[in-house]
Amino acid sequence: MELLLETVALFSLKLAYETEGASPILRDDPIMSDYEREVFGLLVRRGDLESIQFRMAHCAGIALDAIGGADTPLGRELQRLSADVSNAQTMEQLDAPLTALKDYLKAIQ
Template sequence: MELLLETVALFCLKLAYETEGESPILRDDPIMSDYEREVFGLLVRREDIEGIQFRVAHCLGLAMEAIGGIDTVLGRELRRLAADVSAAQTMGQLDSPLIALKDYLKDIQ
């Protein structure tokens, strides 16, 4: 799950900060310091669902701004997927919404 969370964060930050013609944002980029696999790993081991949801929500907020907000087609779908992540109450319930979110973010890159 740590890799999945890191990937979601990476795709969000790419949407928010990556610009054409510049170096791409990579997993070892300093901007990823709060969203590294080890950080998510600690949250997963602690089963800190709220902590995970907080970090994911922060990244999604940045991505939402980058795609024009909730008044866009992309924004409405992103909000729907984000709501599914926020609704999870157990670690097991996070898997499917995170996979759907990752796939969507990858598609809109």
């Protein structure tokens, strides 16, 4: 799950901050410091669903701003997928919505 969380964060930050012709954002980039696999691993081991959802909502918000907000077709879908992550009641229920969010962010890069 840690890798999935890190990947969602990475794709969100890439969408928002990566520019054409510049160096790509990688997992070891300083911008990823709050979204490293180890940080997510600690949250997963603690079962801290609320903190994970908070971090994912923050990443989705950054990506949402980058694609023009919730009034765009891409934004509406991103907002829907982010809400699915926020609505998970247990750690086990996070897997499917996170995978869908990751796949969507990858597709709109």
